[in-house]
Amino acid sequence: MGMIKNRYPRTVVFGIDGDQRILVLAKKKSVKTNQEFILTCGMSYSFPYPDESFDMVISSLLFHHLTKEEKLRTLDEARRVLIRGGELYIGDWGKPQNQIMRAAFFTIQLLDGLATTRENVQGLLPQFIRDRGFDEVQETTQLSTMYGTLAVYHARRPF
Numbered sequence: 001m002g003m004i005k006n007r008y009p010r011t012v013v014f015g016i017d018g019d020q021r022i023l024v025l026a027k028k029k030s031v032k033t034n035q036e037f038i039l040t041c042g043m044s045y046s047f048p049y050p051d052e053s054f055d056m057v058i059s060s061l062l063f064h065h066l067t068k069e070e071k072l073r074t075l076d077e078a079r080r081v082l083i084r085g086g087e088l089y090i091g092d093w094g095k096p097q098n099q100i101m102r103a104a105f106f107t108i109q110l111l112d113g114l115a116t117t118r119e120n121v122q123g124l125l126p127q128f129i130r131d132r133g134f135d136e137v138q139e140t141t142q143l144s145t146m147y148g149t150l151a152v153y154h155a156r157r158p159f
Contacts, residue, residue, distance in 0.1 A: 001026065004058070005035040014038045014054070016047065045073035052083045063092040064112055064120045071119065075132035082157040088134060094151025095123025097142060105148030129155045 001013050015037050017023050023039045030037050042048050044062060057078040063071055078088050096102035102121070109117045119125065129137045134155035141152035 001037050002029065002033055002035055005033075005037070012038065014040065014049075016040045016042045016044065018043045045070050045077055047077045047081050049081045051080055052086075054081050054086060055083055056087045056089065057082055058089045058091075060091045061093075063090060063125060064108065064117045067116055068119055071125075071128055072132060075129060075134070079133055079157055084157055084159045086157045088129070088153075088155045088157070090125065090129075090153045092125065092151065092153075093117065093120045093147075094125065094139065094142060094149050094153075096121065096149045097144060101144055101149045104146060108147050125151075126153055129153060133158070 001015050004011060004013050015023070015026055016039075017026070018041065020041055023041055026037065026039055029035075030039075040048060044059070044066070059074075059078075063074070066074060075088075082088065093105060093108060096105055105117075105121060109121070119128070126137050126139060135158045137153065137155040139151050140154050141150075143150040
């Protein structure tokens with residue numbers, strides 16, 4: 001959130017997390033950096049926001065923690081709260097670029113669970129995004145890390 005506010009200081013940034021402790025940490029960071037965020041305790045698959053209330057939805061390293069059903073429900077919620085033409089960005093673990101990245105990602109799977117990371121390692125997130133009614137779905141970035149392949153996906157809610 002801080003990076004967004006640094007780049008676009010006049011933007012109103014909302015943050016949501018199901019863990020109250022994370023929100024407390026985020027609040028402390030916002031005070032320390034003199035940045036204002038609107039923080040809400042809630043789940044990604046049940047946003048407490050009205051329809052078409054955001055220009056952009058950004059998710060960072062969340063989807064690999066969600067079951068397939070929760071991933072799909074989260075995408076439905078993102079589409080619901082985006083304005084027509086609004087943009088979705090997801091940064092998360094993607095399909096490994098090679099066997100080295102596949103082996104590296106196995107450590108994440110051991111920590112976070114094979115069931116929730118399965119769709120990520122299979123490269124299914126872009127198809128899920130398309131299936132939930134988004135247009136212009138593309139993987140914009142792939143980064144090799146010591147834990148596997150990080151991917152950034154971009155999509156748009158149709159007009």
